[in-house]
Amino acid sequence: MFELEKIPGLAAILYNAVAARGFKSLYKKLAEEIVTEVKSGKVLDIGTGPGCLPIEVSKLNARLEIIGIDLSSKMIDLARKNSEAAKVDRVGYELADAHNLPYPNDSFDFIFSSSSLHHWRYRNQVFREIRRVLKNDGSAYIWDFRKDASKREIKTTIVSSSFYALYLSWALKFHGLRTEEWRALDNRFSVRWNGALACLILKKND
Numbered sequence: 001m002f003e004l005e006k007i008p009g010l011a012a013i014l015y016n017a018v019a020a021r022g023f024k025s026l027y028k029k030l031a032e033e034i035v036t037e038v039k040s041g042k043v044l045d046i047g048t049g050p051g052c053l054p055i056e057v058s059k060l061n062a063r064l065e066i067i068g069i070d071l072s073s074k075m076i077d078l079a080r081k082n083s084e085a086a087k088v089d090r091v092g093y094e095l096a097d098a099h100n101l102p103y104p105n106d107s108f109d110f111i112f113s114s115s116s117l118h119h120w121r122y123r124n125q126v127f128r129e130i131r132r133v134l135k136n137d138g139s140a141y142i143w144d145f146r147k148d149a150s151k152r153e154i155k156t157t158i159v160s161s162s163f164y165a166l167y168l169s170w171a172l173k174f175h176g177l178r179t180e181e182w183r184a185l186d187n188r189f190s191v192r193w194n195g196a197l198a199c200l201i202l203k204k205n206d
């Protein structure tokens with residue numbers, strides 16, 4: 001099936017409205033994991049979308065210098081507006097492609113990404129880029145959905161509201177990776193499984 005890479009304008013506006021409300025508790029959980037892993041330094045968010053996750057991270061640890069990148073200029077506009085509204089000023093946004101990160105080697109202490117992996121055309125190329133720009137001992141947490149998760153798994157691990165669980169079980173037709181695709185990654189890297197969500201962990205020195 002044809003998979004969209006960057007999210008176009010109107011879909012970005014819709015995604016912003018849904019994500020900000022529907023995934024609020026998920027962003028909070030992921031932000032808590034991130035600030036447990038990284039206490040200071042430079043952090044990159046790949047496929048930041050409307051910036052909801054870096055904003056939550058910055059609220060928990062304002063010392064982190066975070067850059068969110070996205071292929072969609074509409075998403076970058078929305079992310080800047082959302083950061084301004086949240087009065088978060090240590091998060092910057094740049095239009096960039098994960099396949100060709102515009103940063104020198106060894107730039108970031110930590111990298112995260114949520115719900116963007118399934119869009120990447122050449123995953124191995126992005127994994128190489130992530131390792132290149134990570135500092136020694138740095139790691140990357142790349143979260144995405146399990147496309148074939150049950151409604152029950154969606155409700156227990158992602159959204160407790162029945163309305164958003166219904167929306168997400170429809171949206172997972174177009175988002176996330178099938179369990180078998182996650183297992184193939186798990187054979188090569190480390191994957192942390194959590195119901196409808198999985199997290200690929202890449203380390204610079206692996």
Ligand SMILES: C[S@@+](CC[C@H](N)C(=O)[O-])C[C@H]1O[C@@H](n2cnc3c(N)ncnc32)[C@H](O)[C@@H]1O
Nearest residue numbers: 005006007047048049070071097098114116119
């Ligand atoms: C489903 S949205 C997720 C947004 C956000 N991370 C979140 O959790 O709400 C996926 C985002 O990844 C971006 N994206 C897809 N391919 C990309 C690439 N190669 N480089 C940078 N961003 C990309 C899309 O434009 C889109 O904004």
